[in-house]
């Protein structure tokens with residue numbers, strides 16, 4: 206990858222559902238190590254955009270490249286293998302499984318044991334389990350989940366579930382992390398914790414972060430750049446401050462329930 | 470499987486990940502192992518032959534549970550996969566005079582290949598539709614074996630197979646077969662325990678619980694579903710081979726739809742997604758017809774004529790299975806394994822219940 210080239214490049218991507226144009230010719234570039242926020246009113250197409258980057262939707266038009274390679278038509282599992290992890294707006298944990306198992310599953314692409322090694326277990330598979338268990342324990346410590354290790358995730362509070370889901374995405378050791386409203390439904394304290402984790406991950410691991418968020422306070426605080434979507438189109442992009450002052454952005458938000466709040 | 474949780478702390482990851490982390494569990498397993506070693510010396514050949522049937526069924530139930538209980542896919546074609554294993558081994562044993570340690574894996578692998586093919590529709594279809602697709606697989610395989618004499622040996626589609634030979638001695642009696650079958654049943658149990666606690670097994674459970682989340686963490690759903698079909702069918706194939714050696718004959722009548730249903734009954738009654746449940750189910754479903762037969766032979770004469778009794782036994786068996794499947798699906802979807810856990814947790818706090 207040439208220096209300065211974007212890590213993730215989305216070019217003229219579009220997606221329609223029946224008569225609804227969810228995403229309409231969106232282009233954007235994300236640099237390695239950047240924190241980019243994607244904002245916009247409900248139904249603007251933010252989640253649809255993430256779904257295309259992570260392979261759940263196939264764009265009708267356009268192209269997506271990660272680290273210079275075309276990933277437009279790859280299935281989600283292949284995209285995950287390349288180092289893109291994500292969380293979901295409405296949480297997609299394995300609810301019957303423990304926190305530990307969820308995080309171990311997050312390491313799936315980093316592990317290798319095949320059928321035979323798993324069947325025999327003692328030897329290769331056990332060694333691998335222990336090595337990866339240690340990595341997972343580091344994450345558990347980082348996210349302060351020590352006491353919940355053996356709890357089924359379905360029994361946890363909403364905020365904790367979001368934290369475990371972040372953990373599962375981090376377990377993949379992603380190069381880029383897509384977060385779909387990681388603070389949605391959280392109280393102020395939980396939001397601050399989550400923002401802290403996101404910043405730490407970005408700083409300590411250099412992980413690129415693409416964040417969808419409605420809370421403008423958080424967006425202003427942690428992102429270096431903001432892209433505003435409205436009805437499937439990018440209507441503004443740039444530094445948080447300038448975006449916030451953009452009349453078109455203010456118009457898009459007028460009358461929606463997520464009116465732009467003044468940043469702290 | 471068997472364990473008490475309170476008052477015991479684990480210090481290393483290896484200990485935490487051990488199959489039986491608690492001393493009492495290890496003692497229980499050791500006790501069962503001892504009983505299994507003594508059993509053939511004190512039991513009459515008839516009872517040993519019943520245990521042998523249970524051992525064979527355990528392997529098949531474990532395999533089906535990997536697919537249905539752990540991966541969340543369905544198969545009504547498992548008896549057919551068993552027949553694939555049975556006839557593969559029978560042909561190899563009779564035509565090429567190959568020993569069991571070749572025919573057994575060969576039967577398993579052939580069944581795995583066929584099972585993976587039958588599993589291909591699982592990419593697109595689920596539930597009832599997949600059930601019907603695998604049912605079609607069952608019927609096609611049954612028909613093929615029945616109508617291709619090269620596979621089925623012609624005469625009534627059965628092939629006589631010499632009993633396996635170990636260290637130059639042929640295993641003729643039920644007591645000798647017991648050790649042979651026990652070995653493979655234990656291998657299947659331990660292997661399955663290992664499988665479901667490591668990478669592959671976790672991926673299976675992930676697909677069952679949340680296929681979207683499974684994809685996002687990099688699990689290739691299609692590949693893993695086929696893998697589940699293949700592994701599960703491998704167990705089925707091995708079950709077919711073991712059963713063939715047990716009977717001394719490969720015969721398609723042993724592997725019809727009813728047998729597929731029997732195995733589904735085992736895992737539903739025993740407990741979906743549970744290894745102990747697979748064993749419970751194998752025991753229960755093997756013993757139930759014997760119990761019914763005994764009951765009818767002893768007391769049936771009070772209600773029915775002799776001729777009726779013989780007709781009634783197989784039908785009664787089906788009715789009782791059908792009833793039990795419904796009862797368990799509705800009342801206790803986690804099967805006997807759950808009942809066992811309830812009993813266990815009752816005694817865990819005993820005598821201070823509530």
Ligand SMILES: Nc1ncnc2c1ncn2[C@@H]1O[C@H](COP(=O)(O)OP(=O)(O)OP(=O)(O)O)[C@@H](O)[C@H]1O
Pocket residue numbers: 222225226227245246247248249250251252253254294
């Ligand atoms: N799978 C789908 N089928 C049909 N329509 C869809 C689908 N996914 C998204 N849409 C539509 O596309 C539009 C954009 O939806 P999307 O979920 O991307 O918006 P969003 O910006 O994430 O909104 P929110 O802030 O409410 O999460 C909406 O009109 C939505 O109804």
Ligand SMILES: [Mg+2]
Pocket residue numbers: 251252253294385
């Ligand atoms: Mg959304």
